[in-house]
Amino acid sequence: MSQSRHVPVMLQRCLDLLAPALERPGSVVVDCTLGLGGHSEALLTRFPEARLVALDRDKEALRLSGERLTPFGDRATLVHAVYDELPAVLERLGIARVQGVLFDLGVSSMQLDEADRGFAYAQDAPLDMRMDQSTGISAAEVLNTYPAGDLVRVLFQYGEEKQAKRIVSAIVREREKEPFSNSARLVELIRDALPQAAKRTGGNPAKRTFQALRIEVNGELAVLERAIPAAVKALAVGGRIAVLSYHSLEDRLVKQVFAAGAATTAPPGLPVVPEQYQPRLKLLTRGAELPTEEEVAENRRAAPARLRGAQRIREEAE
Numbered sequence: 001m002s003q004s005r006h007v008p009v010m011l012q013r014c015l016d017l018l019a020p021a022l023e024r025p026g027s028v029v030v031d032c033t034l035g036l037g038g039h040s041e042a043l044l045t046r047f048p049e050a051r052l053v054a055l056d057r058d059k060e061a062l063r064l065s066g067e068r069l070t071p072f073g074d075r076a077t078l079v080h081a082v083y084d085e086l087p088a089v090l091e092r093l094g095i096a097r098v099q100g101v102l103f104d105l106g107v108s109s110m111q112l113d114e115a116d117r118g119f120a121y122a123q124d125a126p127l128d129m130r131m132d133q134s135t136g137i138s139a140a141e142v143l144n145t146y147p148a149g150d151l152v153r154v155l156f157q158y159g160e161e162k163q164a165k166r167i168v169s170a171i172v173r174e175r176e177k178e179p180f181s182n183s184a185r186l187v188e189l190i191r192d193a194l195p196q197a198a199k200r201t202g203g204n205p206a207k208r209t210f211q212a213l214r215i216e217v218n219g220e221l222a223v224l225e226r227a228i229p230a231a232v233k234a235l236a237v238g239g240r241i242a243v244l245s246y247h248s249l250e251d252r253l254v255k256q257v258f259a260a261g262a263a264t265t266a267p268p269g270l271p272v273v274p275e276q277y278q279p280r281l282k283l284l285t286r287g288a289e290l291p292t293e294e295e296v297a298e299n300r301r302a303a304p305a306r307l308r309g310a311q312r313i314r315e316e317a318e
Contacts, residue, residue, distance in 0.1 A: 017242045021311070035104065058133075098239060105224070111247055139213040173187065200234070224250060228254055291305050
């Protein structure tokens with residue numbers, strides 16, 4: 001597995017967003033989605049005074065990035081954890097506040113490239129999709145055991161799949177003949193279930209279903225709902241957070257947390273807004289920033305990326 005293939009998405013822009021908070025000695029930056037360590041390596045290189053704490057739920061990713069980050073010695077602390085566990089991780093390490101937080105919510109290139117993990121619809125593989133293979137239920141179990149109504153909800157909510165009902169009735173019919181185990185059969189079933197018009201738009205017709213299964217298997221949105229507010233809370237005043245999301249559900253969630261932090265909570269009509277109602281965050285991006293055309297040409301996985309940044313400007317209201 002060559003690491004040279006892995007190009008971190010919008011790397012330069014992420015570093016620039018976080019830079020003002022990380023150039024001071026003694027700063028701590030958290031990479032909540034370590035993956036293959038591309039962003040982490042760049043953070044440690046660009047900010048020689050900073051210490052890194054990096055989280056990943058995938059043990060294989062931790063092993064590979066651990067090798068990659070060895071040259072940085074004890075400046076890098078790698079932890080096997082899901083990113084909503086950030087408060088507990090920081091407490092265990094005795095870190096009260098951090099100066100920078102980075103989330104890259106894409107499935108890591110490694111998981112997409114390792115055929116036996118079942119994330120990719122382009123190649124046949126066991127339908128697993130768990131980011132931490134030591135726990136939880138697989139995508140095959142979801143397909144084979146969920147009641148039809150729950151499957152429709154998953155595909156519609158997490159995949160934004162308009163044809164969810166059609167696809168699910170085909171899945172239910174087929175699983176009675178034989179349970180699902182591999183991705184190729186599912187991809188074929190989706191192709192057959194969709195009307196012609198739906199197949200002509202938006203790339204591989206299985207893409208939305210696979211996204212939905214991955215989010216369900218890993219509880220991604222529920223985890224993110226807890227993780228983003230926790231990360232904002234962990235920031236010291238002046239600290240900065242950058243989040244890369246890859247579909248509208250994630251981006252909407254990040255946008256809501258940032259917008260709430262950047263709004264005043266004062267009752268309307270006060271001539272002067274008291275300190276406890278003042279915004280806690282300042283937005284660093286206007287809406288979501290997109291990758292450049294050059295970057296997308298260089299790295300097709302960057303195409304759907306949306307980057308948002310915010311800075312902590314005040315303590316929490318007591």
